[in-house]
Amino acid sequence: MRYALNRRQWIKTSALALAGLMTGPGLTSCKGETSVMKKIPDPGDFIMLHNNESPFGISPIARKAITGSIDLSNRYPHRNYTQLIDSIAEREDIPPDHIILGAGSTDVMVTLIHLVKKEGEILVADPTYFDFIYYANLADRPLNRVRLNDKYEHDLETMEKQISPRTDLIYVCNPNNPTGSITPKDKLQAFCEQASKKTMVVVDEAYHEYVQDEAYASMIDLVKQAKNIIVTRTFSKIFALAGLRIGYGIAHPEILKRLHKLSRNFAPVAWLSLKAAVASHQDQMFIQSVNKKNNQAKAFLYEELDKLGLSCIPSHTNFVLFKIDRDARELAKILERKKILIRPFVFHDSQWIRVSCGTKEELQTFISSLGQLI
Secondary structure, three states: OOOOOOOHHHHHOOOOOOOOOOOOOOOOOOOOOOOOOOOOOOHHEEEEOOOOOOOOOOOOOOOOOOHHOOHHHOOOOOOHHHHHHHHHHHHHHHOOEEEEEEHHHHHHHHHHHHHOOOOOOEEEEOOOOOHHHHHHHHOOEEEEEEOOOOOOOOOHHHHHHOOOOOOEEEEEEOOOOOOOOOOHHHHHHHHHHHHHHOOEEEEEEEOHHHHOOOOOOOOOHHHHOOEEEEEEEEEEOOOOOHOOEEEEEOOOOHHHHHHHHHOOOOOOOHHHHHHHHHHHHHHHHHHHHHHHHHHHHHHHHHHHHHHHOOOOOOOOOOEEEEOOOOOOHHHHHHHHHOOOOEEEEEEEEEEEHHHHEEOHHHHHHHHHHHHHHH
């Protein structure tokens, strides 16, 4: 069975008044809050289904790399990035000088945001990754939002029409967060080629390793053609290193020179993170294992949500977004009291819940509680 929104439901909601991405009062980003709480919880006290972390642990090889490098913790790592950069360069078939590391891919994106002039504008989809929106707002950068189309893909035709002399940066999250949808490679490549002639394009590929659909492709090939494009990736998702804060960007060296000038930390990535990332990046059996478990978790969610009569958007990530006919934030508060954390959203005049693919036991507890509440 196909788990998608009923087309009649979509037409009905899309005809209503325009509504932007809203995450409810108080909800900002991963930086300051959880889905509904002001105080960051101890992970051991809650079922954590709100931040799209991997519940399957880190690679055994990465674990050994971490314990084996603890004695390096008294040394600065700033001259020792080569091993990880070389590993990424070899995998992506790109020169090492096209790679920049950061404390998570958001670190790289925040630096990009500060490249935008005060009077400049950032073109984004609506909805999209709310941490990017949060940091753009924090930097007082104007946002031009373009609503996703009826397939929850980026409306690239409208986005291209919205590019103006004020547009200093275009942000594309693919797969998109919070929807989990992808924008097909042919459409996205054509858009990026044209848009990058006018301004810089950042393509956020945080969930790249999860995608198994042939309609998807990375935009790194355009970087190889020296286009005005930067691709960002992270080790926080499938590699399960969210707590070690490490990500990277891939772009032409001239773009990276501009980023380095705005760097706020000469050594943003710790030794343990570097060693863990190198080991994880090379452990392909681990990645295959995580993908298998994640697909099983998604299949379970699809089946159980369908039993509850809840429609969800087909996901190419490690989370599922579904529509609900009640106040999403209020539901999140109730689940929080049951020690379950999820993300509530309001966009396109509808209420939504985003739930990460946890372990089967975690998801069974979530579904049981959800069933009682609806």
